[in-house]
Amino acid sequence: MTKYIKVAQPSISKEAAGELESLQLHYSEKSEILKAAHEGKVGALKRLAEEDPDTLMSAIVNGFTVKKTPHEEIADYYFEAQKNMSIIGEDYEGTVNYQYELGKTEAVEFVLKELGLQVLGVNLDIVE
CATH class of the missing domain: 4.10.860 (DNA Excision Repair, Uvrb; Chain A)
Structure with missing residues (x-):
């Protein structure tokens, strides 16, 4: 019997979610997405990469939910x-x-x- 572990998805801002979804369309590898987020211009995803890299990585790997305004x-x-x-x-x-x-x-x-x-x-x- 296969057991599944439910992994919590982090909540990120609407702006960061939009930027991450855009990167996911352009890159297939998670490492490329992470690198692009860190090297990006000023934006919500760049701020998230600098301030909370663990949340960014979790969002890339596990998916994410969008925070309500x-x-x-x-x-x-x-x-x-x-x-x-x-x-x-x-x-x-x-x-x-x-x-x-x-x-x-x-x-x-x-x-x-x-x-x-x-x-x-x-x-x-x-x-x-």
């Missing part, structure tokens, strides 16, 4: 609270659970307004 994390938090409110339903608006989720959405809206930030889908309309 702070805006995406805020939007996810907000939309999760809205989803929970719709699951609870308007008939239960007075319940603690509904009020808790409502408080989360209102807090996000308030903080974004006070800081003058805009997050797509939260306080910035999606334009089609």
